[in-house]
């Protein structure tokens with residue numbers, strides 16, 4: 001998620017900032033609750049480390065199964081059975097509504113593999129969970145499903161593209177033809193995004209096999225007119241633990257540095273679509289330090305993760321100990337176990353992972369001011385794509 005509503009404290013967002021992309025459309029009450037959330041985290045960081053701050057955004061893993069075979073991911077490596085039924089997911093959504101969550105992210109695995117995915121999204125909207133987001137590989141996001149999803153109330157999409165061409169993307173995604181389908185569906189989605197007022201973000205996971213393609217991804221995002229998010233490969237989070245994945249995220253820092261610096265120059269010319277200087281610094285440091293412990297983990301405080309088989313936790317790197325098949329969500333969130341683990345997660349007493357790093361940065365006091373300064377003073381704002389080809 002992006003920044004939250006104006007609060008007169010350093011953790012708050014910049015004044016005059018546009019509404020957060022992923023929460024555009026959130027009502028004034030939701031916005032106020034996010035502002036309060038940010039203020040509480042500031043108190044937690046500086047005054048009361050034990051302060052219990054309840055999550056506001058739910059990450060729902062509708063399924064852990066998938067139709068692709070990504071080298072970076074474990075979802076497809078075994079079949080997950082006994083996933084929550086439609087009725088159980090409806091009950092989860094009812095509970096989230098009662099707990100006044102402001103946003104629901106549908107993810108997986110590939111969420112569109114579930115035949116009831118669209119029905120569940122429509123249900124979420126109907127009961128008043130107004131901001132529903134979908135993460136997808138977009139292979140199944142054909143124009144028909146796009147229409148149904150828009151009608152069901154999806155407000156924003158993350159579409160994963162792991163390379164600027166079929167060779168790189170399909171190499172990561174483990175299926176020939178995936179790039180062609182994903183790009184065709186992404187283009188169709190983007191064609192409607194202005195008219196139907198939903199957001200689309202292109203999510204690129206940085207890995208050993210595609211680290212050189214970072215600048216080309218910047219060019220692809222610009223040519224499509226879609227914001228680019230650099231997702232950072234990790235092998236600590238619950239979906240990504242496997243020796244093959246550890247090898248896939250073994251990124252050589254000098255190679256990445258060259259790629260990131262090229263993207264940085266491009267981003268100066270196109271700050272709307274490309275990552276901020278602080279995000280690029282973070283990305284560069286990530287593969288040598290998965291934790292970056294000086295930056296508190298806001299992600300673990302904001303999000304409630306509901307796994308496909310009912311486990312509930314608030315952190316990507318640590319296994320959940322309670323299951324909603326046995327406990328109500330409210331009881332889990334208020335349990336001693338949840339409180340204690342979340343005290344530690346906020347301070348990065350954890351295994352470390354790159355999840356939510358942009359949010360963690362954004363809620364830092366001076367990130368925005370520093371980024372503005374960096375953009376102004378870090379060298380000339382020359383658009384590298386407008387230099388003569390022989391100079392590139």
Ligand SMILES: C[S@@+](CC[C@H](N)C(=O)[O-])C[C@H]1O[C@@H](n2cnc3c(N)ncnc32)[C@H](O)[C@@H]1O
Pocket residue numbers: 066070072073107108109110111135136137158159160203204205231232233234235239240245249
């Ligand atoms: C697990 S997928 C679920 C949604 C959907 N199947 C997709 O691919 O977008 C969510 C995101 O995790 C990213 N991802 C995959 N492997 C990863 C890894 N090892 N580290 C970090 N992110 C990873 C994917 O590229 C995708 O953007």
Ligand code: SF4
Pocket residue numbers: 065066067068069070073074075076108109110137173
């Ligand atoms: S990253 Fe997404 S598409 Fe790839 S295997 Fe994992 S869940 Fe499937």
Ligand code: SF4
Pocket residue numbers: 291297299300314315316317318345346348350351352353354355
């Ligand atoms: S950075 Fe640490 S606390 Fe935050 S989600 Fe990752 S493992 Fe959990």
